[in-house]
Amino acid sequence: MIFVLLCGHLICVTFRVRVASVLQLTRKYLSLEDLIMNKQTKVWLVLSIALSLLALGSACGGAKAPDTNTPTSETAAAAPYSGPTGTITGVISYNGTPPAPKKIDTTADPVCGQKNPNLSTDDTIVKDGKLANVFVYVKEGSVEGGKKVGDYTWATPTSEVQLDQNGCHYAPHVLGLMVNQKLRVTNSDQTQHNIHPTPKLNQEWNQTQSAGAPPIEKAFARPEVLIPVKCNQHPWMKAYIGVMKTPFFSVSGGDGAFEIKGVPAGTYTVVAWREGGAPEKTMQVTVPANGSAKADFAFGEGATSSVKPSLQMMPAIEFPMLGKH
Amino acid sequence: MAIGNRQLAMSKGLNRFAILVACATFFLIIAGALVTSNDAGLATPDWPLSNGQFFPKMVGNLFWEHGHRMVATTVGMLTIVLTIFILVKEKRQWVRRLGIFALLAVIAQGLLGGLTVKLMLPLAVSTAHATLAQLFFCTTVSLAVFTSRSWIEAWPLPEEKEGFPLRYLCAAALVTIFLQLIIGATLRHSATWDKPLPVELVLTHIGGAFAVTLALGGAAISVLRRHKNEAFLTRPAMLALMLLVVQLFLGLAAYLTRQASPHDPQPLNPMIGITVAHVACGALVFATTIVLTLRIFKVSQPVLQDYRIRQDLHVNPENPVIL
Numbered sequence: 001m002i003f004v005l006l007c008g009h010l011i012c013v014t015f016r017v018r019v020a021s022v023l024q025l026t027r028k029y030l031s032l033e034d035l036i037m038n039k040q041t042k043v044w045l046v047l048s049i050a051l052s053l054l055a056l057g058s059a060c061g062g063a064k065a066p067d068t069n070t071p072t073s074e075t076a077a078a079a080p081y082s083g084p085t086g087t088i089t090g091v092i093s094y095n096g097t098p099p100a101p102k103k104i105d106t107t108a109d110p111v112c113g114q115k116n117p118n119l120s121t122d123d124t125i126v127k128d129g130k131l132a133n134v135f136v137y138v139k140e141g142s143v144e145g146g147k148k149v150g151d152y153t154w155a156t157p158t159s160e161v162q163l164d165q166n167g168c169h170y171a172p173h174v175l176g177l178m179v180n181q182k183l184r185v186t187n188s189d190q191t192q193h194n195i196h197p198t199p200k201l202n203q204e205w206n207q208t209q210s211a212g213a214p215p216i217e218k219a220f221a222r223p224e225v226l227i228p229v230k231c232n233q234h235p236w237m238k239a240y241i242g243v244m245k246t247p248f249f250s251v252s253g254g255d256g257a258f259e260i261k262g263v264p265a266g267t268y269t270v271v272a273w274r275e276g277g278a279p280e281k282t283m284q285v286t287v288p289a290n291g292s293a294k295a296d297f298a299f300g301e302g303a304t305s306s307v308k309p310s311l312q313m314m315p316a317i318e319f320p321m322l323g324k325h
Numbered sequence: 326m327a328i329g330n331r332q333l334a335m336s337k338g339l340n341r342f343a344i345l346v347a348c349a350t351f352f353l354i355i356a357g358a359l360v361t362s363n364d365a366g367l368a369t370p371d372w373p374l375s376n377g378q379f380f381p382k383m384v385g386n387l388f389w390e391h392g393h394r395m396v397a398t399t400v401g402m403l404t405i406v407l408t409i410f411i412l413v414k415e416k417r418q419w420v421r422r423l424g425i426f427a428l429l430a431v432i433a434q435g436l437l438g439g440l441t442v443k444l445m446l447p448l449a450v451s452t453a454h455a456t457l458a459q460l461f462f463c464t465t466v467s468l469a470v471f472t473s474r475s476w477i478e479a480w481p482l483p484e485e486k487e488g489f490p491l492r493y494l495c496a497a498a499l500v501t502i503f504l505q506l507i508i509g510a511t512l513r514h515s516a517t518w519d520k521p522l523p524v525e526l527v528l529t530h531i532g533g534a535f536a537v538t539l540a541l542g543g544a545a546i547s548v549l550r551r552h553k554n555e556a557f558l559t560r561p562a563m564l565a566l567m568l569l570v571v572q573l574f575l576g577l578a579a580y581l582t583r584q585a586s587p588h589d590p591q592p593l594n595p596m597i598g599i600t601v602a603h604v605a606c607g608a609l610v611f612a613t614t615i616v617l618t619l620r621i622f623k624v625s626q627p628v629l630q631d632y633r634i635r636q637d638l639h640v641n642p643e644n645p646v647i648l
Contacts, residue, residue, distance in 0.1 A: 191384060
């Protein structure tokens with residue numbers, strides 16, 4: 001960051017100097033013809049334009065927004081957390097009548113229709129009023145003692161997270177992994193797929209995977225919530241990957257329940273995200289040492305976008321919801 | 326006279342081939358529009374091969390992307406043949422140059438197509454690809470016009486004495502349509518079917534539609550009023566007006582279906598069909614306006630200049646009936 005700022009400063013200084021040179025030269029050579037004909041002028045002019053463009057490009061690019069997700073040197077030097085931990089549990093509800101799943105037309109690839117004849121959309125899976133595939137994560141917060149959760153280092157699991165293409169459908173539909181944790185993409189179909197994550201902060205890639213091809217292993221270098229994944233062969237295929245700096249995330253299951261284990265005792269902002277552009281829900285949660293905090297969220301009709309203030313907290317006791325949805 | 330007859334016979338073959346290339350280019354534009362509407366641009370990450378093969382299994386969206394590549398290859402081959410045909414048969418230097426330009430344009434277009442795949446559809450490159458497609462189409466249509474019998478036989482009309490010169494009106498309409506095509510291409514490539522369209526671009530495109538209606542409507546109606554007995558001019562003018570009306574309705578329908586598409590599980594046929602028809606009709610409006618503009622320029626040019634063109638053809642300028 002300092003290097004970028006220094007470079008920008010140098011370019012700006014140089015740019016101003018060159019502009020002054022050009023103005024001086026313009027005054028010296030009053031006629032345009034002289035300005036064009038003089039060799040020395042040409043050299044200065046070309047240099048000035050080049051530097052101006054460079055400076056302009058730098059200016060247009062703007063100062064890069066500080067990436068709070070990238071570990072700083074201070075963070076990198078921080079020790080792993082070793083204090084008491086608790087758990088965040090909750091249930092995701094869906095208010096009102098969920099939209100009916102839409103049947104997908106698989107005629108473009110007969111293999112899909114044969115394997116999965118009833119393929120339908122899975123963006124809103126609701127069972128008994130409970131919503132699946134909601135990504136819940138600890139966004140920010142302080143561990144007991146006042147230190148930020150992001151100031152600790154969290155080891156990247158060596159285990160891989162699997163994303164399978166089965167019946168022309170991504171399974172799981174929503175998943176989370178940590179920065180640099182391996183994502184293993186497999187193809188269980190007798191047709192070829194095209195895995196194409198479209199991140200904003202990470203490197204975009206697009207890779208074909210034929211039937212019977214070996215798994216594709218990838219990792220994401222930066223935290224990002226969430227990366228849409230599509231298949232360019234089968235446009236209905238969609239998945240979402242949450243890439244996190246900490247291991248404090250979960251995805252609601254078919255019963256709408258989720259659980260985030262090993263959360264350091266402290267107070268956090270917990271976020272629930274679901275696809276489709278619905279506003280994410282946030283909640284302040286205090287996690288007790290060796291206890292459990294409850295964070296229930298609701299989507300659908302009349303659901304509010306955030307729940308504040310903090311819930312009451314007691315070790316291993318469920319907390320009554322404020323602002324029940 | 327013998328020279329004139331042989332010239333005419335040779336031009337006929339060339340003209341037919343130029344029309345064939347123009348029609349193939351129109352079909353290519355439709356194939357390209359199908360790729361965009363189906364969101365199939367990255368159905369294969371490699372180029373020029375598709376998944377490492379010259380002829381892969383055409384399933385899913387690969388059908389559209391690889392199909393587009395095959396049509397493009399065919400158009401590329403046809404353009405090579407057309408350029409050779411022109412260089413061998415055509416005497417007019419400027420037509421020969423235009424033939425070479427067409428070849429260079431189709432090569433550049435192929436490379437842009439490859440670039441947009443390799444760079445994963447950046448807006449600027451995809452829009453440039455769509456814009457150059459229209460420019461190339463303009464070139465092939467122009468070649469078909471320049472090699473046509475009606476073009477060679479056309480004779481300058483009496484100089485216009487009233488009103489704004491039609492040449493300028495038609496040229497303004499042509500430029501407006503081209504700008505509108507660029508805006509349309511940018512709009513189409515700004516968001517895939519599952520994302521909402523950017524409002525600013527939609528409004529700009531709607532504004533462009535008004536501008537095109539005014540420019541083309543004004544030019545075509547002026548042509549119809551001033552040269553009502555000249556079928557050479559009234560036919561493209563009438564056709565342009567009709568296509569414009571169809572295009573406006575298609576635009577409205579395309580907007581409605583496209584607005585609904587993000588809620589669909591996949592690009593559905595009504596949206597695909599109407600947006601592709603809108604692109605195709607836009608290309609036809611452009612082509613018809615090109616024909617109209619070129620013809621207006623042809624018949625409005627001073628007699629002496631027309632003689633010079635005839636001399637390029639080694640034809641007796643004293644006899645206006647021969648060609």
